[in-house]
Amino acid sequence: MEEHSSLRDNFKYVRMHSATSxxxxxxxxxxxxxxxxxxxxxxxxxxxxxxxxxxxxxxxxxxxxxxxxxxxxxxxxxxxxxxxxxxxxxxxxxxxxxxxxxxxxxxxxxxxxxxxxxxxxxxxxxxxxxxxxxxxxxxxxxxxxxxxxxxxxxxxxxxxxxxxxxxxxxxxxxxxxxxxxxxxxxxxxxxxxxxxxxxxxxxxxxxxxxxxxxxxxxxxxxxxxxxxxxxxxxxxxxxxxxxxxxxxxxxxxxxxxxxxxxxxxxxxxxxxxxxxxxxxxxxxxxxxxxxxxxxxxxxxxxxxxxxxxxxxxxxxxxxxxxxxxTQIQHPLANARRVAILIVGGGIGGMATALSFARAGIRVRLLEKNTELGEVGAGMQLAPNCSRLLDRLGILQKVQANAVFPKQIVWMDALSGERLTCIDLGKKFVKKFGYPYIVVHRAD
Incomplete structure (x- = not known):
């Protein structure tokens, strides 16, 4: 076991020393x-x-x-x-x-x-x-x-x-x-x-x-x-x-x-x-x-x-x-001031985009586009997106050229309810200028 590899020579733990008790x-x-x-x-x-x-x-x-x-x-x-x-x-x-x-x-x-x-x-x-x-x-x-x-x-x-x-x-x-x-x-x-x-x-x-x-x-x-x-x-x-x-x-x-x-x-x-x-x-x-x-x-x-x-x-x-x-930012706290990129999902993706559009949020719907090959492997977390990319024949390309999106937010297509969120880094923001990628939960 790596954790048990050394009890004497490899012991490393950080303790914060402070004058307070x-x-x-x-x-x-x-x-x-x-x-x-x-x-x-x-x-x-x-x-x-x-x-x-x-x-x-x-x-x-x-x-x-x-x-x-x-x-x-x-x-x-x-x-x-x-x-x-x-x-x-x-x-x-x-x-x-x-x-x-x-x-x-x-x-x-x-x-x-x-x-x-x-x-x-x-x-x-x-x-x-x-x-x-x-x-x-x-x-x-x-x-x-x-x-x-x-x-x-x-x-x-x-x-x-x-x-x-x-x-x-x-x-x-x-x-x-x-x-x-x-x-x-x-x-x-x-x-x-x-x-x-x-x-x-x-x-x-x-x-x-x-x-x-x-x-x-x-x-x-x-x-x-x-x-x-x-x-x-x-x-x-x-x-x-x-x-x-x-x-x-x-x-x-x-x-x-x-x-x-x-x-x-x-x-x-x-x-x-x-x-x-x-x-x-x-x-x-x-x-x-x-x-x-x-x-x-x-x-x-x-x-x-x-x-x-x-x-x-x-x-x-x-x-x-x-x-x-505690100043932990809400994932869509500034959504009204930015554009949101929605990837795939067919009719479900359209329904999700419509929910944001009705809320006054600018939306970009991306589907069956070669740009998918550069978006990132983070989409494979959503089974429907993986299946879509596989049908398009670009799933391996996406995985090989992974640029992780900042966040994937799982949505309910009809109600627009946010279900959970996974933070995946900042590379997507630098490359495409979109702070969030929203994936419809179709599985």
Whole structure:
């Protein structure tokens, strides 16, 4: 795997250093924070769904449920904020991490013999980054749950300390198999299974397979500090196992100098153990995780309240308004001042052109013209255009001489409704002077 090709020599990630700390986010006024939230939603959640009103409305409605759901569905916001934190704990080398580790990523089944909960992590794509990223993301989720359950600051601090201490103990155990005594003898397999309602686990009786029903962690049922502390310990063990036993299979490559990766997880374990090889470093990690999680839980709670208030009253988070406020230009914002080129589509293309003409927009309809050979391969995204070009015998010419149009906007031929938009670059504008190419959806 290219992503896993080097854990030591080829580690490259950019971190924005700033004099500000994450604590100063709490000092930002509500208006500034709302603007930041709107920019983040527009950039990461709505950019590819400009006209899918139902999609972004469903997303907003889902994260409005409670602060936990809001936090778990906004990893981009978390890492955007986290880049301003000045980390005192130094990670010597990167490791393979989950990347978006929170309570919702864990599920469990009840062991048939002991009745204990057997946890596993949902299938995910691993990332090469400091292992502290996973710890901070999960610890902040634990702190937010404790905050919502009205636990005191001291109680939250104790829970987070137990979480970090258990992670360190699990990583530093001489025998990594001891990490999963409470989990399962087959946990490695369960890490790689699809997150289905049922998972199959081999029983101790021959090769008989037993189906276990997987359960979500119901954080709302956690009503005592002790129960959340026990859960934090269990998740710390799972996280340690996740970091120390990543499924990697990488061999040395002749054309890459100084690259030699073992076929097991020892390199990941050694990297974490090296970062925690003294009591001072261990204490530093515990304090950093604890303080960060408490602060960010407060930030997440405030963000949710700001979002919920403005979404419920339809002040900012209404989709089109969010895009407007973040200066993401509407694809046809200046359509009345420009000409629009419509390619192909037969009667459908004529209907689309008529819709624009009636709206007072100058239209140029292009069909069965040799100029098609220079327009661009972007048209092959529309099946009807590809078929048309193929019938004209110029499809290969178009593909060979691709000059991508700026945008392809899928339209409904009769209503003129914009369905979606794909940005393909600026070459088309330079060559033909048309900022948009509109293709009728005839498939």
């Amino acid at each position: 994450i604590n100063e986010i709490l000092e930002i006024n509500d208006i500034q924070r709302l603007e930041h939230l709107a920019r983040m939603f527009a950039k990461y959640q709505m950019a590819g769904k400009r006209y899918e009103t139902k999609a972004w409305h469903v997303y907003f409605r889902r994260i409005a449920a409670n602060p936990i759901v809001f936090y778990q569905n906004n990893a981009a916001l978390f890492y955007e904020d986290n880049q301003y934190e000045s980390e005192k704990f130094e990670v010597t080398d990167p490791t393979l991490i989950h990347g978006d580790l929170h309570i919702g990523q864990f599920h469990y089944y009840l062991d048939d013999i002991s009745g204990e909960r057997v946890f596993s992590v949902r299938q995910h794509k691993k990332k090469l980054a400091p292992f502290t990223w996973d710890l901070k993301r999960l610890a902040a989720n634990l702190a937010l749950i404790a905050y919502r359950q009205c636990f005191s600051d001291n109680e939250i601090s104790e829970i987070l300390e137990v979480f970090a201490q258990q992670y360190i103990r699990s990583v530093l155990l001489p025998c990594k198999n001891m990490l999963i005594r409470k989990i399962s003898h087959d946990i490695k397999q369960s890490h790689q299974l699809e997150p289905l309602p049922l998972q199959k686990q081999c029983s101790v009786i021959g090769s008989l397979k037993v189906e276990h029903r997987m359960h979500e962690i119901d954080w709302q049922s956690i009503d005592s500090v002790k129960s959340l502390m026990i859960l934090a310990e269990q998740l710390a063990i799972i996280t340690a196992h996740l970091h120390c036993q990543p499924p990697i299979t990488v061999c040395s490559m002749q054309d890459v100098p100084n690259l030699m990766i073992e076929n097991n997880a020892d390199c990941c374990t050694r990297a974490i153990q090296t970062s925690l090889n003294s009591y001072v470093k261990q204490r530093q990690l515990i304090d950093e995780i604890r303080l960060f999680a408490i602060m960010y839980a407060e930030i997440a709670e405030r963000d949710y309240q700001l979002f919920f208030k403005n979404f419920r009253n339809e002040r900012i988070f209404k989709g089109p308004d969010t895009l407007m406020n």
